[in-house]
Amino acid sequence: MFIETETTPNPQSLKFLPGQPVMTSGTREFASPEAAEASPLAQAIFDTGEVTNVFFGSDFVSVTAAPGVEWSALKPQVVAILLDHFVSQAPLFVPGTAGGIAVPPEDEEMAVKDDPADADIVAQIHELLDTRVRPAVAGDGGDIRYRGYKDGVVYLTMQGACAGCPSSTATLKHGIEGLLKHYVPEVVEVRAA
Structure with missing residues (x-):
């Protein structure tokens, strides 16, 4: 498996393309480590300690680095986390959470x-x-x-x-x-x- 990356207009964010669907419908944003508890993948990315936002789109994951963090060091960590997740076919969300919805319930x-x-x-x-x-x-x-x-x-x-x-x-x-x-x-x- 190969994870492609694309730059975004936001210099703090990169777009990661795993070459397969991420969300089957809707999108999901995680703006804090607490919000990321609903997703093992988002939580693992936040666990690097260098991320302020994780976003799941239909076929991509966008990650926003914390201020002062260099992508040269963070990018390989995120790619490794994404590879582990998609190769192992781990679930995107913790069972029983409102993971697959476009708008988190607390933000409706x-x-x-x-x-x-x-x-x-x-x-x-x-x-x-x-x-x-x-x-x-x-x-x-x-x-x-x-x-x-x-x-x-x-x-x-x-x-x-x-x-x-x-x-x-x-x-x-x-x-x-x-x-x-x-x-x-x-x-x-x-x-x-």
Whole structure:
């Protein structure tokens, strides 16, 4: 087995491609060692002591190094952990945990509650996020979560390699906001939530 790596726009994150599916549906982010307890793989990566975020995508794992950590030392450790996991066909999640869901249960709350009167607008936003935005963001080692719509403002959260990326604000404001405003005239702004 061979693990490929790709750089991301975030210099602190690398995208690891094991050449096989990671998540069969959805995505999962681990932003702390405590959150990683649901996954032996995420926990092993956090156990290096040099990681601040682990993100599982459909066919990749993004890892964000702690400030000051050099990838030249961390990369071989992460590759070894990934190889051990995928070669042994170990489970991705601890049995009985809410591992295979896209949104961890403790984080299901929206930034704002959608008004039922805006259902058509919200449906259009979801369609654009799913068909146009998510594939591009996944290419950079991350994902985007919808967090609500109110008074023309769409609330989104960047995940994985995109979460701490220096260009994430530009992605939200110039890329995603422009796209949503073009196709959904009711959208006036996109904000990070």
